[in-house]
Amino acid sequence: MYYVDENIRQTERIFPMQGRYGYLRYDMNENPEGLPKEFVDSVLKEITPEFLSIYPEPDRFLHKYADFLGVSFENVLSTNGSDMAIRYLLETFGEKGKEVVTVSPSFEMYWVNCRILGLKHVPVAYESDLSIKITNILSAISPDTRIVVLLNPNNPVGNVYTEEELSLVIAKAKEVGAIVILDEAYHYFYSHTFLPHALKEENVVILRTFSKLFSLAACRLGVLIGHPQLIQYVKNARLTFDANAIALLFGERILERPDLLRSLIQIEKEGREYSLRVLREAGYECRDCKGNFIFVRPRHDALELTERLKNEKKILVHAYKNELLRPYIRVSIGSVPAMQRFLDAFLELDQPKSHA
Numbered sequence: 001m002y003y004v005d006e007n008i009r010q011t012e013r014i015f016p017m018q019g020r021y022g023y024l025r026y027d028m029n030e031n032p033e034g035l036p037k038e039f040v041d042s043v044l045k046e047i048t049p050e051f052l053s054i055y056p057e058p059d060r061f062l063h064k065y066a067d068f069l070g071v072s073f074e075n076v077l078s079t080n081g082s083d084m085a086i087r088y089l090l091e092t093f094g095e096k097g098k099e100v101v102t103v104s105p106s107f108e109m110y111w112v113n114c115r116i117l118g119l120k121h122v123p124v125a126y127e128s129d130l131s132i133k134i135t136n137i138l139s140a141i142s143p144d145t146r147i148v149v150l151l152n153p154n155n156p157v158g159n160v161y162t163e164e165e166l167s168l169v170i171a172k173a174k175e176v177g178a179i180v181i182l183d184e185a186y187h188y189f190y191s192h193t194f195l196p197h198a199l200k201e202e203n204v205v206i207l208r209t210f211s212k213l214f215s216l217a218a219c220r221l222g223v224l225i226g227h228p229q230l231i232q233y234v235k236n237a238r239l240t241f242d243a244n245a246i247a248l249l250f251g252e253r254i255l256e257r258p259d260l261l262r263s264l265i266q267i268e269k270e271g272r273e274y275s276l277r278v279l280r281e282a283g284y285e286c287r288d289c290k291g292n293f294i295f296v297r298p299r300h301d302a303l304e305l306t307e308r309l310k311n312e313k314k315i316l317v318h319a320y321k322n323e324l325l326r327p328y329i330r331v332s333i334g335s336v337p338a339m340q341r342f343l344d345a346f347l348e349l350d351q352p353k354s355h356a
Contacts, residue, residue, distance in 0.1 A: 075231060089205065103154060
């Protein structure tokens with residue numbers, strides 16, 4: 001029998017649904033409609049046979065991204081999506097048998113990578129009202145902690161942290177020699193950023209993605225931002241050719257279009273405000289999750305309603321088996337017309353229960 005790493009052997013994975021083309025997609029926090037077609041077409045014209053024959057060269061994108069943020073080139077690193085950045089960070093700064101502290105529930109790739117790499121995942125649970133106590137996070141950080149993860153806003157619950165809370169976490173992490181990962185995948189839907197901390201502190205790194213606002217989930221493009229020494233360590237760990245050239249090209253062209261970015265932000269904001277207003281006027285309990293998604297508590301069973309939306313309306317939303325989140329569905333936000341299509345179907349299928 002061949003050898004299999006025991007951590008990988010014992011890891012159980014659940015992968016995303018396949019065959020999602022042709023559905024109205026509100027289940028994975030993508031942009032349901034994507035980038036404007038004329039913009040996509042203009043970039044595709046640059047993808048020539050010569051372009052495809054050359055290995056990716058990320059530095060041009062990274063210089064533009066650094067200028068976009070107002071940081072130095074040495075502060076940034078591109079990756080094949082932010083989930084690859086997570087793997088690199090846990091490989092580089094994790095230690096087998098030692099601890100990685102996250103809140104729970106959160107983005108699954110943190111605990112998945114802990115399992116694969118033989119790191120001890122320390123989950124900090126939410127309260128029953130979906131709040132998180134910073135004191136519980138601080139208490140979970142021990143001398144065995146190597147990494148602390150804060151998603152701001154968090155997926156899926158949508159909580160955010162204050163400057164005071166972050167400062168407490170950074171200080172506690174420094175005491176035990178741990179780094180702090182600040183995952184800002186949803187930054188452009190929630191304008192506050194902790195970027196200054198990543199530039200000032202040697203043990204803080206920020207993750208950003210081009211999958212959400214920038215609508216490039218298919219291309220896989222993420223960015224790490226941090227102290228030059230920390231970035232250099234991750235460079236040592238990364239694959240020679242990581243982010244692909246098509247992703248980098250689209251990333252460049254997006255950064256050159258501040259008007260496009262403003263439009264995408266405004267479209268999402270209008271869609272979110274419209275959806276929350278309609279649902280609340282209809283008597284629903286809703287949660288504005290600060291990212292490009294909301295929580296809604298349907299009148300009927302959330303898992304059953306999700307299946308009905310999929311089978312009867314070709315609409316995908318996300319439901320949970322987790323006990324805390326079981327009553328809710330998570331709905332990705334798009335334009336007002338996109339949200340009208342969802343709301344029409346949702347309100348039709350989730351009629352008030354009959355008491356006859």
